[in-house]
Amino acid sequence: MALTDTAIKKLKPSDKCTATRPDKYSDMNGLQLWVRYTGVKSWVVAYRYQGKQQNISLGLYPFISLADARNETTKIRNDLAQGINPKDERQKAKQKDNLDFDHFAQIWFEHQQTRIKPHTFKRDKGVYYNHIKPLLGDKDIYTVRLPDIMAVHDRLALQGKTSTAHKVIADIGRIYDHAIIKGLAPNLANPIPRGIHKSLVEHKSKHYPRIKITELPKLLTDIDTSNSEPLTKFGFYVLCYTFVRTKELLGMTWQELDFDNCLWNIPANRMKNGLPHVVPLAPPVIEILQTIKSWHLHDEFVFFSNRGKDNVLSSNAFTVALKRMGYKDKMTGHGFRGLASTSLYEMQYNPQAIELQLSHVQGSKTVRAYNSANLLPARIKMVNDWANVVNEVKQGDFSTYKAKSTADGNEMAFISFLQSLRYKEQEIQDELDIHRMERLEVLAG
Incomplete structure (x- = not known):
């Protein structure tokens, strides 16, 4: 039975769900939604190639929508129909795009997923997909400059979202630091200078109103x-x-x-x-x-x-x-x-x-x-x-x-x-x- 967005939103980990055994819900053409014990939902396409069972991960829901997941599944099925292993094609694409900022961001998120609470991880992913990736995701990480990063900040600050504006600066800095510390990009430098928050738009803390x-x-x-x-x-x-x-x-x-x-x-x-x-x-x-x-x-x-x-x-x-x-x-x-x-x-x-x-x-x-x-x-x-x-x-x-x-x-x-x-x-x-x-x-x- 095909999945729907309404049904997906209601899904929660079952009593049988464990760290090594997620709940699996089938859609069509091998597309599955895996619900992990933390509540995180991810898309996986199951297929057979040369007689062997294989899986490809498409990403997390809701960042990858049901419609997008189905489109990716169709592409995978087209590759199989031509005798191409979809994993090989994805590996070639990764090698081609492995200098994109998004590539290093995804590595950082993989690192973060086991270190922070599920709801915090979900919030951070949302901030990234909504505000950072659209402007920086396709850029070569070596060519990103401070003005590019400040454009992300300023767009949020102009909307009055100063807290989120400060957060994107911090998260971008962490992505760079992780790539540098792990040696993922030789001679990479973090374009964000220390003490930058002193120069950002001041964030006014929200103090809740109360009676006397x-x-x-x-x-x-x-x-x-x-x-x-x-x-x-x-x-x-x-x-x-x-x-x-x-x-x-x-x-x-x-x-x-x-x-x-x-x-x-x-x-x-x-x-x-x-x-x-x-x-x-x-x-x-x-x-x-x-x-x-x-x-x-x-x-x-x-x-x-x-x-x-x-x-x-x-x-x-x-x-x-x-x-x-x-x-x-x-x-x-x-x-x-x-x-x-x-x-x-x-x-x-x-x-x-x-x-x-x-x-x-x-x-x-x-x-x-x-x-x-x-x-x-x-x-x-x-x-x-x-x-x-x-x-x-x-x-x-x-x-x-x-x-x-x-x-x-x-x-x-x-x-x-x-x-x-x-x-x-x-x-x-x-x-x-x-x-x-x-x-x-x-x-x-």
């Missing part, structure tokens, strides 16, 4: 009275109590939850920093999760949705709900992290405990492991205290927040926190002004 703690009572009331689905409302509260990232919340599984010890163990492959993360759960969170469990929505995912990608609620569920409640450009799901962390700094909690709760990477691997183990009791107390503050504030009671806050609100630690997030000097000053005013509002109330 004085506005939290209204937000929670608006959530309660909104027409959002119950699961979305519960999601808002878990974000508020735990201040995890929305992606971490939405991927939560029942297997990750330790109800006996009130802990949530998030595996490394689901974390932004690639490290396992333990999240203490306050009593209100446990109550929410037990309620969801009683609904029997799904055996694996807590925030299950048959309408969302990967069978979980979409992150847009929070964005759309906040927009409907009038919080567009005022609050995001991610904003609960900023609200909680800055409030806890103001209330004099241990900065390391706050950073660990936010899963920010600090220090060496040994230091991180030591802190994670030794600061867990402090973090458990901190999240329980924060849950109590949230519940009090919801009722308009800021007494605990006032009692724990001081005149300076732990400003030096807060400044260090903002610096770790790469806030600029003026942005730090703006944040300090906001929080000073915020404390005055509460203390005067």
Whole structure:
């Protein structure tokens, strides 16, 4: 049965899929789609030549579309009809084109595929195929000059995509460095000078909007009275109590939850920093999760949705709900992290405990492991205290927040926190002004 784009997009590794045995789905004329255990999908053409079974790899899906893969398969079948081994023809083409920039880029990607996470590899490939290859792919790697590379950067920068513009410069530099280090091109020089990023268009970091703690009572009331689905409302509260990232919340599984010890163990492959993360759960969170469990929505995912990608609620569920409640450009799901962390700094909690709760990477691997183990009791107390503050504030009671806050609100630690997030000097000053005013509002109330 022929494949379709819709069917291909839905394919996931089966239980039988292993590192050495990918799932194989046939199309026509020997064209197959191989789905590896990492989720990577690649095109392969199977054929017989002089009685021997052989395979040719065409590339990765979706970078090679179904239509393109079928066209390549037709060419391979035409070669076979003329008694030509398609592999021989491809080898001749490689020898002819082995100085093309794309040739060295593909070697670098082969190197990267086993070294980085599948979703990162897929993202990097997308950036390459969409932005770098169209301008540089067919050029002789020895003839590529800095103006050619800057043309790739400038096209993105003019569209306001400064982060991607910086990334293409870095990736092109890595492709050159890999070719030089591996000795793939004698006497090759990297045309990108050191320190070039100081001369590039400045990238402005995106800082998520958030409300002040004085506005939290209204937000929670608006959530309660909104027409959002119950699961979305519960999601808002878990974000508020735990201040995890929305992606971490939405991927939560029942297997990750330790109800006996009130802990949530998030595996490394689901974390932004690639490290396992333990999240203490306050009593209100446990109550929410037990309620969801009683609904029997799904055996694996807590925030299950048959309408969302990967069978979980979409992150847009929070964005759309906040927009409907009038919080567009005022609050995001991610904003609960900023609200909680800055409030806890103001209330004099241990900065390391706050950073660990936010899963920010600090220090060496040994230091991180030591802190994670030794600061867990402090973090458990901190999240329980924060849950109590949230519940009090919801009722308009800021007494605990006032009692724990001081005149300076732990400003030096807060400044260090903002610096770790790469806030600029003026942005730090703006944040300090906001929080000073915020404390005055509460203390005067």
